[in-house]
Amino acid sequence: MAKQRKTAARSHSEAEHKIDIEELLSRFPVTGRDRFWSTEPVARKAFSAAHRVFDKHFKGKIKLTKNA
């Protein structure tokens, strides 16, 4: 599982992740107690989860043919 996660994380570049995470977090303004914890780890966990789901259900599995 750990190996799978590492592979998943590599399939999307760190720079691309950084831009996407910044965009995501800009939509959630920090208020109240949120100031005490960073929202970035939550975004990173969400992205890792997306990679795991993508690898399991979509990667290499979308076959578009005329007969499909």
Added chain:
Amino acid sequence: MLGSIDVAKEGAAIAPFAQDDIVNSFLNGIDRKFQIFNAGFFAHTLQLVTEEILETHTQLTRDERLVAMRLITDRINAAIEDVGQEGEDFSVSEFRQPVIDVLRTAPKEVLAELAESLVSITSLRQRVSGDLETVGGPVDVALISKGEGLIWIKRKHYFNTELNPHYTANYFREV
């Protein structure tokens, strides 16, 4: 810091401040971390699937794919923003508004009870989650109304009032 509280629109409001995360989870029916997680998860899954389709099933060059991805990502982000707004509307109508509706006409003691319970639930959550226990101990509860001014419902003293009856006597003595 507490921002401005607008009660004109709905006739009542709940305005937690400082450690407001658990109170907001209770009122909104969803934790803020979950909102961020869901938005990030769905947006990124859609991005990855789009990337896969463009890569596997189109004849676009790498640069063309990057441009297409940027355009599609913008659409995904706009859609996820709308999903967030839909979720917010659902949260208000299903969770927050019913409480506000009751508070508008609730007796004052119910308001005090709710305020105290919301502080207590924050304290309990921190105690059992290994989180920093920044809320806890005896809770002071005060009601401020136009007619009666400030009324203490619960107030802790650094001394036992039964052992110091003169304190209460002096407090209520007419000048």
